[in-house]
Amino acid sequence: MVAQNIAFGLTALGMAIGAVRVVTTKNVVHAALWLVLVLGGVAVNYILLAAEFIAVVQVLVYIGAIVVLFLFGIMLTRAPIGHDPDLDNDQRWAGVVVGLLMFGVLASVLAKQFGRVHVDTSHVQRTADVANSVFTTYVVPFEVVSVVLLAALVGAVVIARRD
Amino acid sequence: MNWVLDNLWVVPAIPFASFWLILFFGKRLPKKGSELGVAALAACWVLAVWSCVAWISRQPAPSAGGGEKIRAAIEHNYTWLTSGTVKIAFGFHADGLAVMMLFVVASISLLVHVYSTEYMRGDVRYTYFFAALSLFTCGMFVLVTASSTLQGLFGWELMGVCSFMLIGHWWEDQANSDAALKAFFTTRTGDVGLLVGISILYFAAHQSFNFATLNRMALNGQIDHTLVLWGAIALLVAVVGKSAQFPLHTWLPDAMAGPTPVSALIHAATMVVAGVYLLARTYGVFWSAFVINPQTHGHHGFNAIAIVGAATILIAALLAFVQDDIKKVLAYSTVSQLGYMVMAMGVGAWTGGIFHLFTHAFFKACLFLGAGSVSHSGSHHSFDMKKDMGGLKKHMPTTYWTFVVASIALAGVFPFAGFWSKDEILVSAGHNGYFWFQVIGLAGAAMTAAYMTRCVYLTFHGEYRGHGHPHESPRAITVPLLALGAMSVGAGLFNAEPFGIRAFASWTRNEVFLQARIPDVNFSSGAAALSVAIVLVGGALAGFFYVREEFVFKGATERSALAKAGHELLLNKYYLDHLYTGIIVRGIRSPIAQGAYWLNQNVIDAVVNGVAVSARRVAGFVYDGIDQIGIDGAVNGVGMGAEEGGQSLRTLQTGKVQQYAAILFGAAALLALGLVLFA
Amino acid sequence: MLLNQFLFLGAFLFCTGIYGALSRKNAVLVLMSIELILNAVNINLVAFGAFRDSPVGQVFALFVIAIAAAEVGVGLAIVLIIYRNRRSIDLTQVDAMKG
Numbered sequence: 001m002v003a004q005n006i007a008f009g010l011t012a013l014g015m016a017i018g019a020v021r022v023v024t025t026k027n028v029v030h031a032a033l034w035l036v037l038v039l040g041g042v043a044v045n046y047i048l049l050a051a052e053f054i055a056v057v058q059v060l061v062y063i064g065a066i067v068v069l070f071l072f073g074i075m076l077t078r079a080p081i082g083h084d085p086d087l088d089n090d091q092r093w094a095g096v097v098v099g100l101l102m103f104g105v106l107a108s109v110l111a112k113q114f115g116r117v118h119v120d121t122s123h124v125q126r127t128a129d130v131a132n133s134v135f136t137t138y139v140v141p142f143e144v145v146s147v148v149l150l151a152a153l154v155g156a157v158v159i160a161r162r163d
Numbered sequence: 164m165n166w167v168l169d170n171l172w173v174v175p176a177i178p179f180a181s182f183w184l185i186l187f188f189g190k191r192l193p194k195k196g197s198e199l200g201v202a203a204l205a206a207c208w209v210l211a212v213w214s215c216v217a218w219i220s221r222q223p224a225p226s227a228g229g230g231e232k233i234r235a236a237i238e239h240n241y242t243w244l245t246s247g248t249v250k251i252a253f254g255f256h257a258d259g260l261a262v263m264m265l266f267v268v269a270s271i272s273l274l275v276h277v278y279s280t281e282y283m284r285g286d287v288r289y290t291y292f293f294a295a296l297s298l299f300t301c302g303m304f305v306l307v308t309a310s311s312t313l314q315g316l317f318g319w320e321l322m323g324v325c326s327f328m329l330i331g332h333w334w335e336d337q338a339n340s341d342a343a344l345k346a347f348f349t350t351r352t353g354d355v356g357l358l359v360g361i362s363i364l365y366f367a368a369h370q371s372f373n374f375a376t377l378n379r380m381a382l383n384g385q386i387d388h389t390l391v392l393w394g395a396i397a398l399l400v401a402v403v404g405k406s407a408q409f410p411l412h413t414w415l416p417d418a419m420a421g422p423t424p425v426s427a428l429i430h431a432a433t434m435v436v437a438g439v440y441l442l443a444r445t446y447g448v449f450w451s452a453f454v455i456n457p458q459t460h461g462h463h464g465f466n467a468i469a470i471v472g473a474a475t476i477l478i479a480a481l482l483a484f485v486q487d488d489i490k491k492v493l494a495y496s497t498v499s500q501l502g503y504m505v506m507a508m509g510v511g512a513w514t515g516g517i518f519h520l521f522t523h524a525f526f527k528a529c530l531f532l533g534a535g536s537v538s539h540s541g542s543h544h545s546f547d548m549k550k551d552m553g554g555l556k557k558h559m560p561t562t563y564w565t566f567v568v569a570s571i572a573l574a575g576v577f578p579f580a581g582f583w584s585k586d587e588i589l590v591s592a593g594h595n596g597y598f599w600f601q602v603i604g605l606a607g608a609a610m611t612a613a614y615m616t617r618c619v620y621l622t623f624h625g626e627y628r629g630h631g632h633p634h635e636s637p638r639a640i641t642v643p644l645l646a647l648g649a650m651s652v653g654a655g656l657f658n659a660e661p662f663g664i665r666a667f668a669s670w671t672r673n674e675v676f677l678q679a680r681i682p683d684v685n686f687s688s689g690a691a692a693l694s695v696a697i698v699l700v701g702g703a704l705a706g707f708f709y710v711r712e713e714f715v716f717k718g719a720t721e722r723s724a725l726a727k728a729g730h731e732l733l734l735n736k737y738y739l740d741h742l743y744t745g746i747i748v749r750g751i752r753s754p755i756a757q758g759a760y761w762l763n764q765n766v767i768d769a770v771v772n773g774v775a776v777s778a779r780r781v782a783g784f785v786y787d788g789i790d791q792i793g794i795d796g797a798v799n800g801v802g803m804g805a806e807e808g809g810q811s812l813r814t815l816q817t818g819k820v821q822q823y824a825a826i827l828f829g830a831a832a833l834l835a836l837g838l839v840l841f842a
Numbered sequence: 843m844l845l846n847q848f849l850f851l852g853a854f855l856f857c858t859g860i861y862g863a864l865s866r867k868n869a870v871l872v873l874m875s876i877e878l879i880l881n882a883v884n885i886n887l888v889a890f891g892a893f894r895d896s897p898v899g900q901v902f903a904l905f906v907i908a909i910a911a912a913e914v915g916v917g918l919a920i921v922l923i924i925y926r927n928r929r930s931i932d933l934t935q936v937d938a939m940k941g
Contacts, residue, residue, distance in 0.1 A: 019854070023858055023859075031874060038878065051891065051892060051903075053900060066877065066910070069914055069918055070873070073873075073921060077870065087867055088865050091822060091825055098828050099857040101829070102831075102832045105839060106853040119845045119848070125892065129897040130897040132897070133898060133900075145909065152912030152915050155919070156916050156918070818936070819933070819936070819940075821866075824863060825864045828864070
């Protein structure tokens with residue numbers, strides 16, 4: 001138990017710093033890299049929660065594809081590489097307020113509701129079970145998601161087409 | 164046989180129906196409605212003759228108070244409306260007087276209708292003329308068959324309206340419509356008396372309008388004498404108006420502006436005698452009110468009725484001398500003869516009075532129609548004797564001879580019609596103790612002969628002074644003249660006592676006559692000879708004036724100032740017209756008119772203007788204060804509020820997505836907070 | 843391990859992502875912030891799945907990941923178009939819907 005807690009604590013710290021840096025750094029590429037850290041940390045958390053399938057999917061899809069997409073986006077939009085002082089708009093403090101307010105609400109609710117509840121991670125959640133669930137109970141959402149992915153693919157091509 | 168007497172309502176109904184038929188269909192008919200009028204009157208004439216025959220063949224029965232046997236009157240009354248205790252009935256009363264009047268009216272009206280088909284040929288309102296004649300005849304029939312004063316009033320007024328319509332037949336000429344109005348207003352003045360009299364007698368006779376009841380109660384003394392006297396005076400005023408007695412006689416000569424057939428029918432034979440008829444019908448009231456009875460009047464020798472009649476005789480006869488218009492001569496002659504009839508009623512000569520009415524109708528109508536014939540064919544539609552007539556005797560023989568016969572009858576020469584009736588009046592006057600009236604009557608007879616001689620001479624003798632081509636009139640005109648001429652000769656013989664004929668008297672005798680114990684008078688040859696002699700003297704004097712070159716009265720108005728003044732007075736009709744219109748009417752009208760004008764301008768207009776001004780002020784306040792500021796302010800305020808609210812809300816729409824997102828998340832957080840805290 | 847630690851972590855990431863979405867000018871950075879949000883949700887889902895010992899948590903996390911991928915693809919395509927038309931992807935200048 002102790003090892004898991006220490007691992008969690010380190011990971012959480014890293015993720016927190018990474019998340020804050022994503023939203024505050026003055027360098028666009030750095031933001032993407034900090035995002036990679038955060039996403040990795042999320043995968044580690046999945047492992048800690050004994051959800052191995054989703055951890056692997058997370059790494060593959062998020063870090064492997066989505067961050068690359070972001071980098072492509074940065075590149076294609078000729079974002080200024082390097083330090084760019086002009087990355088935050090005028091309503092920063094409104095954002096801070098809203099964020100803090102939101103966090104306050106969520107924290108208080110969670111604290112009240114899930115006070116000292118433990119999560120049992122002694123046995124791993126099997127991928128087979130996940131697959132079963134996807135292909136039996138949730139097969140319709142699965143198919144729909146497939147269609148959505150197709151639509152997104154076609155849509156992205158159509159939108160960004162140069163003609 | 165008695166059917167017509169029991170259903171006397173048929174007689175007024177026929178011309179009433181023909182009035183409507185002519186009015187609606189007359190113009191489409193081949194003779195433009197005149198055939199309907201003639202047919203209707205022919206039917207009425209037949210019914211009238213039948214009713215006379217039926218009446219004459221009735222058996223005289225002993226009357227209520229014993230004594231002489233008379234024919235009992237037939238009366239049918241129908242209740243028209245009841246209101247509480249007041250019951251108004253209409254009905255038809257058939258007795259000798261009524262059927263005699265029916266015969267007179269129907270005969271004259273029928274002859275006038277036939278005459279008018281030729282006389283009014285080509286007239287602009289030919290059809291309406293016949294319609295009005297029918298309606299008028301209906302009105303007269305209603306009056307003579309009426310059983311109550313109210314019904315008689317209806318016929319009286321109807322005749323007044325028709326007279327107005329007919330006198331003003333050619334209303335395009337202002338003078339004609341003025342004459343019609345004058346006639347209407349003057350008789351209306353008299354009609355005030357009629358209404359007052361009817362009302363007084365109604366209440367005095369314990370609320371009855373019925374003639375028979377009125378007469379009986381008056382003669383029985385059941386009505387207080389003062390009441391019956393005032394009622395009689397009021398009715399006398401009506402008679403004075405309708406029968407053109409002095410001082411309300413001024414309308415009759417002016418009414419000659421109407422067509423000649425109208426003058427013959429209305430102003431000679433029928434309407435003007437309505438007053439005399441009223442006197443005759445309600446004689447019981449007058450008999451007791453004015454104490455006409457010779458036995459009881461204490462030899463006072465005069466009363467209001469007789470005085471009015473006598474004055475009228477003289478005044479009108481004098482005026483007839485100075486007229487150049489042949490119709491005006493005849494008009495004044497009519498007024499004078501009406502004076503005879505009224506005077507007769509006043510001196511207790513009831514039979515004489517209505518007998519004179521009977522004979523006068525025929526010869527006066529003959530004279531008027533003859534004058535019309537002269538104007539139609541002889542003097543190129545002019546009535547001026549001095550300018551356009553003269554020497555027509557050889558051109559128009561039928562007209563001449565009928566005119567002469569009628570004039571002799573009018574003058575009262577034995578054995579023509581007027582002699583018998585006039586003589587009866589004069590003898591009654593003397594017999595009943597009204598001596599001076601007998602004298603006046605004789606003087607009037609002389610004057611009648613004189614002015615009629617003048618009229619005949621100027622019209623038919625001498626040289627023709629006119630511009631037309633005189634010729635005899637067509638048959639439609641001459642046949643009525645001949646018929647009337649024959650009646651002028653023979654009508655008097657209905658009551659020719661020396662020949663033993665008392666037919667007229669016995670036929671017309673009724674309960675009133677008996678109850679009042681009106682004295683019978685016998686023929687007096689002495690009085691008759693005297694009157695004939697006086698008449699011939701008068702006629703001779705007039706004849707010499709015109710025929711002889713040198714005559715004592717010729718040129719009298721140039722030589723004598725008094726004669727000239729008298730002539731002026733006569734020419735101006737005693738200045739009565741000036742008195743009536745200039746002084747009386749203007750004197751009343753002017754201050755009233757000025758007062759009314761002042762009231763209108765200063766009081767009524769002030770009120771109206773004041774209302775308008777205050778309304779404007781109120782409206783101004785409402786507009787400026789309430790509408791502009793208040794209501795518009797509210798409405799505009801709402802609009803401005805919406806606009807400004809929109810403007811201020813607009814600032815939210817920055818178009819910046821992140822701002823929207825901020826608001827969205829902020830609101831979501833707040834909602835969550837709310838949910839957490841309160842749910 | 844406490845459930846709450848995962849949940850708190852998820853909440854923190856969520857709020858940071860909100861802050862980033864609201865205050866970053868560059869559109870790509872905003873998309874990155876949205877990824878943070880989605881990942882926070884995923885953590886929550888998987889944590890509850892583990893807590894309830896049910897694969898449903900993972901299933902839905904999987905769907906979220908798939909959808910997130912689609913969304914990023916389309917989002918970047920739109921950002922590209924905006925860049926092509928305006929030569930800039932400064933979100934403060936994209937206010938044509940300003941009323």
